Each structure stands twice: as C-alpha cells, then as structure tokens.
Amino acid sequence: MDQPGPMSQPPVTGTPAPRLRDRLTIPVLASGGILMAVMQTVVVPLLPDLPRLTGSSAATVSWMVTATLLSGAVLTPVLGRAGDMYGKRRVLTAALGLMTAGSVMCALTSDIGVLITARALQGAAASVVPLSISILRDELPPERRGSAVALMSSTVGIGAALGLPLAALVVQYADWHTMFWLTSALGALGVAATWWAVKESPVCEPGRFDVLGALGLATALVSLLLGVSQGGQWGWGSPRILGLFLVTAAVLALWWWQQLRSERPLVDLRLVTRRRVGLSHVAALLTGYGLGLSIVATGLCLLPGGLTMLLFSPLSARISATRGPRITLALGAAVIACGYAVRIADSRDLWMVILGATVVATGTTLAYSALPTLILRAVPAGQTASVNGVNVLMRTIGQAASSAAVTAVLVHHSSPLGDVPVPTLHGYLLAFAMAGAVALAACAAALSIPGDVPRGGLRRARGATRGARDEAMEGA
Structure with missing residues (x-):
C-alpha cells in the first residue's frame, strides 16, 4: 500500500495561537479603554504651565481640552455607525491609530495650533468603549458577556x-514631551495588539453611510458643546453663546426630521427613543453630570476610586445578572448621591475627601456597567455600536454641562486670596x-425603565414556553 504523501497529512489543529488570541481579547479591549481615558486626562496637569511653555494665552490653551471634547462628541x-456597517475591529483600530498619531504630534511640537489639532485627532478614541462593547457582545457567550461589558465600562x-x-509625575520630573512619547508607545502597542488579538465581528449591517446626517449631527453637537464649554468665558448672555444655542436648536430640529425620513439613518431615532433605550440615555446624561464633578478631586483622591472601579465591576455584572441592569443602574445612581452626601458632611479632612470620591466611583461602576447591558438587551445586534455610541455621547454632554455648571457656581462663590479669586x-x-440631586434624578429615571427578566428567569420562561409547545404538539 502506498504511503501517504506530505500533501495527504491531516492538518494540524488546536494550535496555541488562536486559543491565546481568544484569551487576550478581553484584556486587549480593556487596555484600549484605559489608554483612551489616560490620553484624555494626561493633559490636565499640564494646563497651568502650557501658556508659558507654548507662549499662548490661557484661553487658547483651554482649547486643548475643548478640541478633544468636540471631536469625541462628533466622532x-x-x-x-461606521463600525456597524464596515467592521467593528477595523474602525476600532482606526480610532486607536488616530489617537496614537495625535500623541506623536504632541510629542514633536510646542506649537499651540498643532497641539490643538493633535488633541482633536485624539478625540476619535472616545468611540473605543462603545465599539469594544459591541465586539464583546458579538464574540462572547452570554455567561461571559456581563462581566466583560462591566469591566469595559469601568475602564x-x-x-x-x-x-x-x-501625568503629574512626568511633568514634575521630566520634560512634558516625554509624557506624549510614552503614550505614543502605548498607543502603538494597543493598535498592534488589537489587530492581532481581536477578531473581526461577523455581525454587520451594510448600507449607504448617511453623510448628510453625520454633517447635521456634527454641526448641532459642535454648536451645543462649544456654547456650554465657553459660556463662562464668553458670557452666558453674549450674542455668540445665544447664537450657538439657536443654531443648535435649529439644526437639531432639521436633523431629527431628516433622520426620521432617511432610509438608512445615522441614528435610528425610532429605536433610540423607545422607552427602555431612551430612559437609559437620560440616565447616562444625568450620571455623566455627576461624574464630571469629580474633577474637583485631586489625582491622589481619584486613585483609590479607580482601583475600586476595577474591583467592583464583577459585582456589578453579578447584580445585573440576578436582579436586572435597571436595578444596578438605580443602585449605582443612589450610591453616587451617597458619595456626594459624604462630601457635604465633611470636605475638610483628606481622608473624607478620598472616602467620598471612592463612594462616587463605586456608584459610577455600578451605573456605567449597567448602561451598555441595558442597550445590548434592547437593540438589534447590527446596531449595538451606534446606539452605544449615542449613550456615550449623552455622557459626554452631561460631563460638559457639569463642568459649565460647576464653573458658574464656583465663580459666583469665590473670595479673593491676594489678587486671585479662590472658590469657597x-x-x-x-x-x-447639585450633583447629588441630579444623581437622585438619574435613579428615578432608571427605576422608570421597563423591567427586564433576569437571566435565570429568562431561561425558566423559555423552558416553560418550550414545555407548553411540546404538550400542544403531543395533544395534536
């Protein structure tokens, strides 16, 4: 009998590389979310020194934050939507690439115009979390999905x-460009890891991209967030601010009309405004408000809160699995309100400041992990990235509104310290x-969301349905 040749050998299966990639999907996506948040915050400690370092005014330097906010909200x-249409991994890799390119530009220059442009590029990374959550929904089995989504939301x-x-450590002991070289290296590593470890999702919804809808939404969001972020500097009653808000209202009304009549809209408003999805967006707007206020805490106060978010994300997933995500969301909003109550009770001692910030972080973990779970249960698989993107957008608007509100309050309640007005x-x-009251409003909105069946109850309900169908078949 002839011996089989080399070409007839059975293929080698079970190689370790695919299994390793599967195991690394969640860590790689989570590291991308963490890196995105790091990129957005590292510039904050630099802001007081950047006017001197770049030869610009403080008002001009503030655009390094505003540009990221605006581009992130638009993109x-x-x-x-592009991820739902053309491939989530492809768009996710592109977003991380734009973020990394912006970091390289910041590392190479001290020109304020180039720095602002680079920070606008980095705003594309705001889409990393909704795209990653959508990939997790497509790739993971249901029993692993909840904890992975909770971790992704906490990043x-x-x-x-x-x-x-x-950033404070680098700025204090090294040249400020070093910080951007470091984030550039991390960004390049994130792009390569995402391309290697993350599979392209098989779920997509092809069609023609709604360019007109994208331009209309961009115009409305830029007008709104520009007015909110610059109202304190330009004056809330100034013609520029009032004009921006009028443009926002007019363009948003036209955009809404166009989206309802478009065959392939950028945002499916009929889906977004369903009670379960719409109230989830309202809760995201209000919890975003509370989260924005935590900027008054120092990096030292935020660090324990960040560790708490990492530790509590599995617990939030467990609560959502047993009680339903709307209960997790309501509980998270209530805990946020309790955290601000702690801050009101005592904000003079450092340990109380840290305790209050940590309680707020715990509530934020519960709330932010529940929001995408609510979305995933309420929308078709082909639209999860776009609808989660709208949810993240609502958080961004809430954070921008919180910054404007806090600034207005602190400016009104300040006293001179030498020649410098200092908030009291x-x-x-x-x-x-204010933050606690808005968190309680978010709790009420969460409780108004239609109830969902916990995972165990859903299995029992499906089993009962199958049993009744089988009995009917036997009787027939």
Whole structure:
C-alpha cells in the first residue's frame, strides 16, 4: 500500500495561537479603554504651565481640552455607525491609530495650533468603549458577556484615575514631551495588539453611510458643546453663546426630521427613543453630570476610586445578572448621591475627601456597567455600536454641562486670596449638592425603565414556553 504523501497529512489543529488570541481579547479591549481615558486626562496637569511653555494665552490653551471634547462628541456616534456597517475591529483600530498619531504630534511640537489639532485627532478614541462593547457582545457567550461589558465600562474611570497621577509625575520630573512619547508607545502597542488579538465581528449591517446626517449631527453637537464649554468665558448672555444655542436648536430640529425620513439613518431615532433605550440615555446624561464633578478631586483622591472601579465591576455584572441592569443602574445612581452626601458632611479632612470620591466611583461602576447591558438587551445586534455610541455621547454632554455648571457656581462663590479669586468651601458644597440631586434624578429615571427578566428567569420562561409547545404538539 502506498504511503501517504506530505500533501495527504491531516492538518494540524488546536494550535496555541488562536486559543491565546481568544484569551487576550478581553484584556486587549480593556487596555484600549484605559489608554483612551489616560490620553484624555494626561493633559490636565499640564494646563497651568502650557501658556508659558507654548507662549499662548490661557484661553487658547483651554482649547486643548475643548478640541478633544468636540471631536469625541462628533466622532463617537459616527464611528459607531461606521463600525456597524464596515467592521467593528477595523474602525476600532482606526480610532486607536488616530489617537496614537495625535500623541506623536504632541510629542514633536510646542506649537499651540498643532497641539490643538493633535488633541482633536485624539478625540476619535472616545468611540473605543462603545465599539469594544459591541465586539464583546458579538464574540462572547452570554455567561461571559456581563462581566466583560462591566469591566469595559469601568475602564473610563480606571484610566482617568491612573492618568492624572502619571501625568503629574512626568511633568514634575521630566520634560512634558516625554509624557506624549510614552503614550505614543502605548498607543502603538494597543493598535498592534488589537489587530492581532481581536477578531473581526461577523455581525454587520451594510448600507449607504448617511453623510448628510453625520454633517447635521456634527454641526448641532459642535454648536451645543462649544456654547456650554465657553459660556463662562464668553458670557452666558453674549450674542455668540445665544447664537450657538439657536443654531443648535435649529439644526437639531432639521436633523431629527431628516433622520426620521432617511432610509438608512445615522441614528435610528425610532429605536433610540423607545422607552427602555431612551430612559437609559437620560440616565447616562444625568450620571455623566455627576461624574464630571469629580474633577474637583485631586489625582491622589481619584486613585483609590479607580482601583475600586476595577474591583467592583464583577459585582456589578453579578447584580445585573440576578436582579436586572435597571436595578444596578438605580443602585449605582443612589450610591453616587451617597458619595456626594459624604462630601457635604465633611470636605475638610483628606481622608473624607478620598472616602467620598471612592463612594462616587463605586456608584459610577455600578451605573456605567449597567448602561451598555441595558442597550445590548434592547437593540438589534447590527446596531449595538451606534446606539452605544449615542449613550456615550449623552455622557459626554452631561460631563460638559457639569463642568459649565460647576464653573458658574464656583465663580459666583469665590473670595479673593491676594489678587486671585479662590472658590469657597460653600461653593464646593453647593456643587456637591447639585450633583447629588441630579444623581437622585438619574435613579428615578432608571427605576422608570421597563423591567427586564433576569437571566435565570429568562431561561425558566423559555423552558416553560418550550414545555407548553411540546404538550400542544403531543395533544395534536
């Protein structure tokens, strides 16, 4: 009998590389979310020194934050929709690439115009979390999905808690460009790891991209967030701010009309405005408000909160699995309110400041892990990235509104220290009270979301349905 030739050998299966890639999918996606948050926060400790380092005014330097906010708000729903249409891994890798390119540009220059442009490029990374959550929904079995989504949602807080101390350390002991070289290297590593470890999702919804809808949404969001972020400097009653808000209202009305009549809209408004999805977005807007207020804490106070978010993400997934994500969301909002109550009770001792910030971080973990789970259960698989992008957008608007509100309160409640006006403790306490009240409103919105069946109950309900169907078949 002839011996089989080399070409007839059975293929080698079970190689370790595919299994290793599967195991690394969640860590790689989570590291991308953390890196995105680090990129957004590392510039904060630099802001007081950048006017001197770049030869620019403080107002001009503030655009390094505003540019990231605006581009992130515009690109998050756009890239989410592109991911649903053209491939989530492809768009995710592109977003990480733009973030890394912006970091390289920051490392190479001290020109404020180039720095602002680079920070605008980095705003594309705001889409990393919704795209990653959508990939996890497509790739993971249901029993692993909840904890992975909870961890992914927590990466925003974890990255912020790590980014501020890291940036402060680099700025104090090294040239400020070193910080951007470091983030550039991490970004390049993130791009390569994502391309290697993350599979392209098989779930997509092909069609023609809604360019008109994207331009309309971009115009409305830029007008809104520009007005909110610059109102304190330009004056809330100034013609520029009032004009921006009028443009926002007019363009948003036209955009809404166009989206409802478009065959392939950028945002499916009929889906987004369903009670379960719409109230989830309202809760995201309100919890985003509370999270934005935590910027008054120092990096030292945020670091324990970031570790808490990492530790509590599995617990939040367990609560969602047994009680339902709307209960987790309501509980998280209530815990946030309790955290601000701690800050009101005592904000003079450092340990109480850290305790209050940590309680707020715990509530944020519960709330932010529940929001994407609510979305995933309520929308078709082909639209998860775009709808989660809208949810992240609502958080961004909430954070921008919180910054504007806190600034207005602290400016009104300040006293001179030498020649510099300094916010008073009463101003901070009033800001905490506002945040707590809005968190309670988010809790009420969460409880208004239609109830869902916990995972075990859903299995039992499906079993009962199959049993009744089998009995009917036997009777027939």
